[in-house]
Amino acid sequence: xxxxxxxxxxxxxxxAYYDTAAKEKAVDTLExxxxxxxxxxxxxxxxxxxxxxxxxxxxxxxxxxxxxxxLIRMINKxxxxxxxxxxxxxxxxxx
Numbered sequence: 001x002x003x004x005x006x007x008x009x010x011x012x013x014x015x016a017y018y019d020t021a022a023k024e025k026a027v028d029t030l031e032x033x034x035x036x037x038x039x040x041x042x043x044x045x046x047x048x049x050x051x052x053x054x055x056x057x058x059x060x061x062x063x064x065x066x067x068x069x070x071l072i073r074m075i076n077k078x079x080x081x082x083x084x085x086x087x088x089x090x091x092x093x094x095x
Contacts, residue, residue, distance in 0.1 A: 042070030049074050 045063050048054040064071075
């Protein structure tokens with residue numbers, strides 16, 4: 001009976017490792033998709049910065065509290081667009 005218990009414990013630990021790895025991968029994938037959806041939302045509402053047609057001004061103003069982070073991010077991208085080195089430094093938060 002003892003060998004079967006050892007095999008069963010090894011199988012359970014292997015599935016536990018697989019379960020942990022699958023959960024971490026799923027969380028990373030969801031975080032990436034959420035980030036991309038937020039970027040698309042920001043482009044749809046603040047698209048006039050890059051030449052997309054923008055929604056009516058009232059909708060944009062109503063959504064402005066939700067878009068503060070996106071607006072700051074877009075302004076920072078415009079500031080660092082001319083120099084890839086400055087973009088690299090902004091990623092590393094060297095200032």
